[in-house]
Amino acid sequence: MKKFSVVFLILAVGVSIGYISCNDSENKKDDTLINIDIEKINNEINKLSENDKFSGCILLTDENRNVIYSYCYGYASRDYDVKINPDTKFNIMSITKPMTGVAIAKLIECGKINPSDYVSEYIDLKNGIFDKITVEQLLTHTSGLGDYFTEKYEEAYVMAYLKLCEDINDYSEAVELASLYFTPGEKWKYSNLGYHVLGLLIEKAADTSYYSYINENIFVPVDMKNSGFWSYTETVKNRATRYYYNEKYGQWRRVADNRTLLRGTPAMGAFSTVDDISKFMFALVHNNILSDSFTNKVITPKPELNSPSYGYGFHVNDDKIDHSGDGGGVGAQLTYYKNTGYILVILSNYSNGAEEAAGIFDRELIKK
Numbered sequence: 377m378k379k380f381s382v383v384f385l386i387l388a389v390g391v392s393i394g395y396i397s398c399n400d401s402e403n404k405k406d407d408t409l410i411n412i413d414i415e416k417i418n419n420e421i422n423k424l425s426e427n428d429k430f431s432g433c434i435l436l437t438d439e440n441r442n443v444i445y446s447y448c449y450g451y452a453s454r455d456y457d458v459k460i461n462p463d464t465k466f467n468i469m470s471i472t473k474p475m476t477g478v479a480i481a482k483l484i485e486c487g488k489i490n491p492s493d494y495v496s497e498y499i500d501l502k503n504g505i506f507d508k509i510t511v512e513q514l515l516t517h518t519s520g521l522g523d524y525f526t527e528k529y530e531e532a533y534v535m536a537y538l539k540l541c542e543d544i545n546d547y548s549e550a551v552e553l554a555s556l557y558f559t560p561g562e563k564w565k566y567s568n569l570g571y572h573v574l575g576l577l578i579e580k581a582a583d584t585s586y587y588s589y590i591n592e593n594i595f596v597p598v599d600m601k602n603s604g605f606w607s608y609t610e611t612v613k614n615r616a617t618r619y620y621y622n623e624k625y626g627q628w629r630r631v632a633d634n635r636t637l638l639r640g641t642p643a644m645g646a647f648s649t650v651d652d653i654s655k656f657m658f659a660l661v662h663n664n665i666l667s668d669s670f671t672n673k674v675i676t677p678k679p680e681l682n683s684p685s686y687g688y689g690f691h692v693n694d695d696k697i698d699h700s701g702d703g704g705g706v707g708a709q710l711t712y713y714k715n716t717g718y719i720l721v722i723l724s725n726y727s728n729g730a731e732e733a734a735g736i737f738d739r740e741l742i743k744k
Contacts, residue, residue, distance in 0.1 A: 412740055414445060420736045424729050425449045431619070432707070432724030433462060434733060435650035439717030441658055452616040452725065454628060465602055465615045465647045466723035467640075468708045469701030473571050475594055475656070476642040477515055477689020478665055478674055480574050482593060484511075485670045488581040491515070495573060498580045503552045509560045511577065514570040516683035520556035521567040524643075542607055542638040544575045544586050551576070563682050568643040571689075575642025586642055598659045600652040605640045615647060616725040618705025631705035644701065650721040657712055657719045661697075675712075695742045700734075702727065709734040713741050 424430040431450030452458045483489045491512035513519040575586040582589045587605045606612045618631035640646045663671050674688040675697045690697050701708035707730025709722040724730040
């Protein structure tokens with residue numbers, strides 16, 4: 377295999393508010409030369425940053441974890457002029473789901489969970505709908521469940537957004553009051569609540585907290601030293617503040633992180649860095665977390681379950697395996713490109729920009 381000849385460039389644009397760098401390379405795989413126009417990519421990313429559409433970090437690595445492109449720009453804290461750097465910890469929102477999916481797959485591999493079993497066989501719930509939903513339907517978003525805060529939940533709990541939730545069991549009302557949008561297995565609907573219930577399954581099957589299980593079985597073995605489920609009330613060094621642009625007042629404002637969710641859940645809200653997320657994806661596709669057969673279960677879509685483009689925590693198509701994360705002051709993207717083995721991670725403390733940045737890489741790396 378042809379080795380990278382790496383050229384390290386420090387770009388002038390944006391240096392006043394952030395670290396920006398890029399590595400130029402070409403790689404040969406399956407006798408096909410993959411040419412990447414790093415300069416073109418960098419120019420387009422710089423335009424996003426200069427137009428205040430992107431603040432965050434980007435990391436693109438090859439199949440051997442060599443760095444192809446690295447870019448950081450903006451402020452982790454606008455209040456205190458703290459610049460974003462490669463070790464800045466970002467909220468990754470729904471990129472938490474792949475970790476939960478992998479954790480469940482590990483328990484299935486160990487024989488502690490059967491994917492065909494109904495949820496009620498593991499968790500004692502009053503809500504009868506969990507007698508009809510299987511574990512695999514939760515994993516593939518075919519359970520019929522929806523989001524956390526349904527109208528029924530908010531009416532019953534009155535001011536649901538004033539309840540501070542720091543443990544996954546603090547959402548018991550949302551689980552018990554959940555209803556189905558369709559018969560389980562009938563079709564596909566993205567569900568945050570479904571992945572939350574998977575966290576409850578992990579706690580029951582592993583006899584430990586969800587947070588401890590993820591730490592001991594993913595974060596520690598993969599060497600994700602800068603990742604965690606820290607509470608928003610904790611002091612965490614190098615954590616990015618989330619921002620959104622208020623059109624009415626024409627100014628950037630902080631997102632009120634502790635409105636409800638004090639700590640991330642099995643569905644969303646872990647914190648990590650671009651390098652840690654890249655390590656996670658690399659470890660997964662190289663069977664360092666699961667065996668080859670169970671890795672394939674995670675990253676293979678399940679059309680037979682009415683989930684034609686989703687596996688266990690990942691969107692999957694012919695070109696890539698990926699997941700995004702978004703929300704107030706969060707834009708995140710994790711992509712594994714099948715044709716090259718490249719891994720792209722984009723983490724941002726803006727709501728906009730990450731998706732557009734990911735599109736820039738897709739256009740360059742997915743050659744039709």
